[in-house]
Amino acid sequence: IAEPVTCVPGAESEMSSSGTPDLPVLLTDLKIxxxxxxxxxxxxxxxxxxxxxxxxxxxxxxxxxxxxxxxxxxxxxxxxxxxxxxxxxxxxxxxxxxxxxxxxxxxxxxxxxxxxxxxxxxxxxxxxxxxxxxxxxxxxxxxxxxxxxxxxxxxxxxxxxxxxxxxxxxxxxxxxxxxxxxxxxxxxxxxxxxxxxxxxxxxxxxxxxxxxxxxxxxxxxxxxxxxxxxxxxxxxxxxxxxxxxxxxxxxxxxxxxxxxxxxxxxxxxxxxxxxxxxxxxxxLGGKSPCIVLADADLDNAVEFAHHGVFYHQGQCCIAASRIFCGRINL
Structure with missing residues (x-):
C-alpha cells in the first residue's frame, strides 16, 4: 500500500496534502x-x-x-x-x-x-x-x-x-x-x-x-x-x-x-x-494463525491481529482466524 501510485492518464484524482497523486476516483460510467x-x-x-x-x-x-x-x-x-x-x-x-x-x-x-x-x-x-x-x-x-x-x-x-x-x-x-x-x-x-x-x-x-x-x-x-x-x-x-x-x-x-x-x-x-x-x-480452506510472542508490542499486535482476520471481510485464504499468544504481562 505504501508504494507510490501513478494516476491513470485522463482519470480524475484526489490530491493528498503533500501534493502527491492519491487514489484515482473510480469510474462511475463503467462499460462492460x-x-x-x-x-x-x-x-x-x-x-x-x-x-x-x-x-x-x-x-x-x-x-x-x-x-x-x-x-x-x-x-x-x-x-x-x-x-x-x-x-x-x-x-x-x-x-x-x-x-x-x-x-x-x-x-x-x-x-x-x-x-x-x-x-x-x-x-x-x-x-x-x-x-x-x-x-x-x-x-x-x-x-x-x-x-x-x-x-x-x-x-x-x-x-x-x-x-x-x-x-x-x-x-x-x-x-x-x-x-x-x-x-x-x-x-x-x-x-x-x-x-x-x-x-x-x-x-x-x-x-x-x-x-x-x-x-x-x-x-x-x-x-x-x-x-x-x-x-x-x-x-x-x-x-x-x-x-x-x-x-x-x-x-x-x-x-x-x-x-x-x-x-x-x-x-x-x-x-x-x-x-x-x-x-x-x-x-483449499485454511486455519492460519497469528503468532504473538511474549515480548511483542501489544498495541501493535492487536492492530495487526485485527487486520489479519478482518481484511477483505475475512474472505482471504490466509485470514488469521486464530491467535497463538505467549505469556504476556499486562
Whole structure:
C-alpha cells in the first residue's frame, strides 16, 4: 500500500496534502464490453444458448448477462488449447524469451487498464475499490512481470555418471491446464494461475467464478491484444457443477488447479483420479494463525491481529482466524 501510485492518464484524482497523486476516483460510467466465451482468441456464444446474470453484490443491481458455458463449451476450449500445444504450433516453436515478452506486454496492458479493472473488480465482487486498485492490481502487474522473467530461465541439469553415457534432465510444459478461479480474489487468482503456466509454455482453459467473471473476460481481450497465439488462453464462464466438473473430469486436460472450498476440492481430486489421473493443485480452506510472542508490542499486535482476520471481510485464504499468544504481562 505504501508504494507510490501513478494516476491513470485522463482519470480524475484526489490530491493528498503533500501534493502527491492519491487514489484515482473510480469510474462511475463503467462499460462492460466482454460477456461471451473466449476460445481460440475469438468470442463465442454458449453452445446451449444460455446466459446467467452477474450482479453488484452491494446494490444487488444486475450488471449484465454472461454466456453460460458447460461441457460442450469446455470441449471446444480444450480442443483449441490442445491444438495450440501441438508440436510445431506457433506457441510450441516460440522462443522462451518471446513468451516472456508477451507476458511483459500483458502486464503493461493491465497497467494501462488498471483503473477500469479495479472499478470492475469492486463493482462485480464487492471488494473495496482502494484494495482492488492499490493491492490487487499492483500485485497482478508485478506477478506477470516476475513470471515473464522466468520464461527463459527454466533450466535442466547435467548429471555426471559412470561409463560412456551422457545424462541430463530438462523441464517441459505439462500441456493443457484447467484452472478454476474463486470469487474472493478473481483477478489475483487468475493471474497467479495463468502467469506461471504460460511462462512454462502450457496452454490453459480457465473457468472464472460465476459470481465474478468480468475481469477475467476483460483480461481475455488483453491477451489477444498482447499477441498470444490463438488457443493458448481460453476462458469459459459457467457454473461449477457443469463447466467446472467438465474441466475436472476431462480426458484431454493434463492438470487442474483449483482455489476454493475443501468440499469442492475433494470432488475435483476424485474426478481427476477417475478420469485420466491428471495432476492436481488445490488451495483449499485454511486455519492460519497469528503468532504473538511474549515480548511483542501489544498495541501493535492487536492492530495487526485485527487486520489479519478482518481484511477483505475475512474472505482471504490466509485470514488469521486464530491467535497463538505467549505469556504476556499486562
Amino acid at each position: 464490453q466482454y460477456t461471451k466465451i473466449f476460445i481460440n482468441n475469438e468470442w463465442h456464444d454458449s453452445v446451449s444458448g444460455k446466459k446467467f446474470p452477474v450482479f453488484n453484490p452491494a446494490t444487488e443491481e444486475e450488471l449484465c448477462q454472461v454466456e453460460e458455458g458447460d461441457k460442450e463449451d469446455v470441449d471446444k476450449a480444450v480442443k483449441a488449447a490442445r491444438q495450440a500445444f501441438q508440436i510445431g504450433s506457433p506457441w510450441r516453436t516460440m522462443d522462451a524469451s518471446e513468451r516472456g515478452r508477451l507476458l511483459y506486454k500483458l502486464a503493461d496492458l493491465i497497467e494501462r487498464d488498471r483503473l477500469l479493472l479495479a472499478t470492475m473488480e469492486s463493482m462485480n465482487g464487492g471488494k473495496l475499490y482502494s484494495n482492488a486498485y492499490l493491492n490487487d492490481l499492483a500485485g497482478c502487474i508485478k506477478t506477470l512481470r516476475y513470471c515473464a522473467g522466468w520464461a527463459d530461465k527454466i533450466q535442466g541439469r547435467t548429471i555426471p555418471i559412470d561409463g560412456n553415457f551422457f545424462t541430463y534432465t530438462r523441464h517441459e510444459p505439462i500441456g493443457v491446464c484447467g484452472q478454476i478461479i474463486p470469487w474472493n480474489f478473481p483477478l489475483v487468482m487468475l493471474i497467479w494461475k495463468i502467469g506461471p503456466a504460460l511462462s512454462c509454455g502450457n496452454t490453459v482453459v480457465v473457468k472464472p467464478a460465476e459470481q465474478t467473471p468480468l475481469t477475467a473476460l476483460h483480461v481475455a481481450s488483453l491477451i489477444k491484444e498482447a499477441g498470444f497465439p490463438p488457443g493458448v488462453v481460453n476462458i469459459v464462464p459457467g457454473y461449477g457443477p457443469t463447466a467446472g466438473a467438465a474441466i475436472s473430469s476431462h480426458m484431454d486436460i493434463d492438470k487442474v488447479a483449483f482455489t476454493g472450498s475443501t468440499e469442492v476440492g475433494k470432488l475435483i481430486k476424485e474426478a481427476a483420479g477417475k478420469s485420466n489421473l491428471k495432476r492436481v493443485t488445490l488451495e
